[in-house]
Amino acid sequence: MSAKSHPEIKVGILGATGTVGQRFIQLLASHPYFKIHALGASSRSASQQYSKVTRWKLSTPIPDFVQKMVVQDCRPDAEGFAECGVVFSGLDADVAGDIEEAFRSANLIVYSNAKSYRRDPLCPLIVPLVNPSHLSIIPRQRSALSLSKGYIVTNANCSTTGLVVPLAALEKAFGPLETVMVTTLQAISGAGYPGVSSLDILDNVVPHIGGEEEKIEWETNKILGGLRSDNKEFDLHATDSVKPINVSATCTRVPVIDGHTGVVSVKFSCNPPPSIEAIDKAFREFTCEAQELGVPSAPAQAIVVHDAPDRPQPRLDRDLHNGACVSVGRIRDCPVFDVKFVCLIDNVRLGAATSSIMNAEIAVEKGYIA
Numbered sequence: 197m198s199a200k201s202h203p204e205i206k207v208g209i210l211g212a213t214g215t216v217g218q219r220f221i222q223l224l225a226s227h228p229y230f231k232i233h234a235l236g237a238s239s240r241s242a243s244q245q246y247s248k249v250t251r252w253k254l255s256t257p258i259p260d261f262v263q264k265m266v267v268q269d270c271r272p273d274a275e276g277f278a279e280c281g282v283v284f285s286g287l288d289a290d291v292a293g294d295i296e297e298a299f300r301s302a303n304l305i306v307y308s309n310a311k312s313y314r315r316d317p318l319c320p321l322i323v324p325l326v327n328p329s330h331l332s333i334i335p336r337q338r339s340a341l342s343l344s345k346g347y348i349v350t351n352a353n354c355s356t357t358g359l360v361v362p363l364a365a366l367e368k369a370f371g372p373l374e375t376v377m378v379t380t381l382q383a384i385s386g387a388g389y390p391g392v393s394s395l396d397i398l399d400n401v402v403p404h405i406g407g408e409e410e411k412i413e414w415e416t417n418k419i420l421g422g423l424r425s426d427n428k429e430f431d432l433h434a435t436d437s438v439k440p441i442n443v444s445a446t447c448t449r450v451p452v453i454d455g456h457t458g459v460v461s462v463k464f465s466c467n468p469p470p471s472i473e474a475i476d477k478a479f480r481e482f483t484c485e486a487q488e489l490g491v492p493s494a495p496a497q498a499i500v501v502h503d504a505p506d507r508p509q510p511r512l513d514r515d516l517h518n519g520a521c522v523s524v525g526r527i528r529d530c531p532v533f534d535v536k537f538v539c540l541i542d543n544v545r546l547g548a549a550t551s552s553i554m555n556a557e558i559a560v561e562k563g564y565i566a
């Protein structure tokens with residue numbers, strides 16, 4: 197069956213009024229088979245019309261049919277959620293853990309952006325252009341929790357996502373990486389709404405984002421690692437023959453609205469390392485399972501390599517492939533490690549909502565969402 201001929205699947209959105217929630221609505225409003233059915237947010241918004249309580253920040257209007265939808269409390273028994281084949285979560289991380297668990301316990305399927313379950317040994321942490329094979333732990337999660345249907349899948353931190361796509365291309369072509377150093381320049385929208393005060397960010401760079409560096413350093417190895425052969429445990433990029441990648445991150449906030457940039461240096465395990473020409477080719481030729489499956493949100497190109505010496509740039513390149521790809525440029529020799537380059541991701545699309553949606557599309561293809 198082609199992706200477009202799937203029967204309609206009703207979906208819910210938790211945190212529907214927020215930065216990520218608005219992207220979910222924009223992207224799902226025209227989806228070929230996911231149909232927006234229920235919206236949830238805090239008690240501040242619940243029981244009111246979506247358009248009245250949302251400070252909509254996207255340049256396309258709120259879809260007509262969403263404007264008058266009534267926002268629900270984020271409870272699995274609130275109107276509409278029980279009929280949903282999948283519930284997407286863009287919930288504030290402070291509340292996501294308990295709410296998503298309540299939905300899973302009610303046998304609902306949750307695809308989350310929040311950090312709460314990324315390190316859970318039963319939950320896959322999936323970047324759809326990299327490791328959708330990790331979905332195969334879902335039966336183990338269900339059986340461990342005695343659930344017939346419900347489970348939680350998470351996607352990664354937005355900067356981690358922009359980093360691991362090019363790293364996956366390098367590992368696919370040249371084998372395990374040894375060391376990665378990344379400095380990020382992260383957009384304001386990454387902090388949600390209203391986010392960082394204008395007096396803090398205008399004319400400025402803030403060299404600290406709480407908890408961000410640890411997330412990049414830890415999540416990279418879960419994503420680039422595998423599942424052990426019994427599908428019951430992640431190997432966190434550590435097997436008899438492969439060591440975890442040493443990852444060091446420095447994260448900064450910059451006055452950009454959307455688009456996280458990463459300045460990356462990599463050391464390979466193989467010696468001698470590949471040439472810059474071979475690395476450039478590996479990025480350009482990288483393809484992934486989401487593309488092979490032909491899911492609707494997969495970009496035609498997972499990595500766009502820029503030849504101009506002053507690209508990628510957030511304002512010019514974040515919209516490529518509808519924000520579903522990673523841009524890479526400035527690929528060159530590194531006098532300390534082996535290669536350095538710059539990457540760019542749309543933090544609210546591939547860094548958040550697009551990843552959740554693409555993960556769910558892949559799960560539909562694999563039979564984990566009916």
Ligand SMILES: NC(=O)C1=CN([C@@H]2O[C@H](COP(=O)(O)OP(=O)(O)OC[C@H]3O[C@@H](n4cnc5c(N)ncnc54)[C@H](OP(=O)(O)O)[C@@H]3O)[C@@H](O)[C@H]2O)C=CC1
Pocket residue numbers: 210211212213214215216217236237238239240241242270285286287288289291292309310311352353354385386387388389390543544547548
């Ligand atoms: N922004 C980004 O680039 C990325 C964000 N994420 C993650 O996605 C999640 C959402 O982030 P973002 O959209 O930026 O955050 P926002 O602050 O913009 O939105 C938060 C949402 O959570 C809802 N909410 C807050 N408190 C409660 C509560 N007590 N009960 C129910 N709902 C509540 C809000 O509803 P209300 O409007 O009613 O207050 C709102 O819909 C976070 O976990 C974040 O870490 C992940 C990757 C990237």
Ligand SMILES: N[C@@H](CC(=O)OP(=O)(O)O)C(=O)O
Pocket residue numbers: 289309310311352353354382383385386387405408411543
């Ligand atoms: N912390 C990220 C966004 C985010 O919410 O990340 P996470 O989902 O890992 O908490 C940023 O500020 O750009």
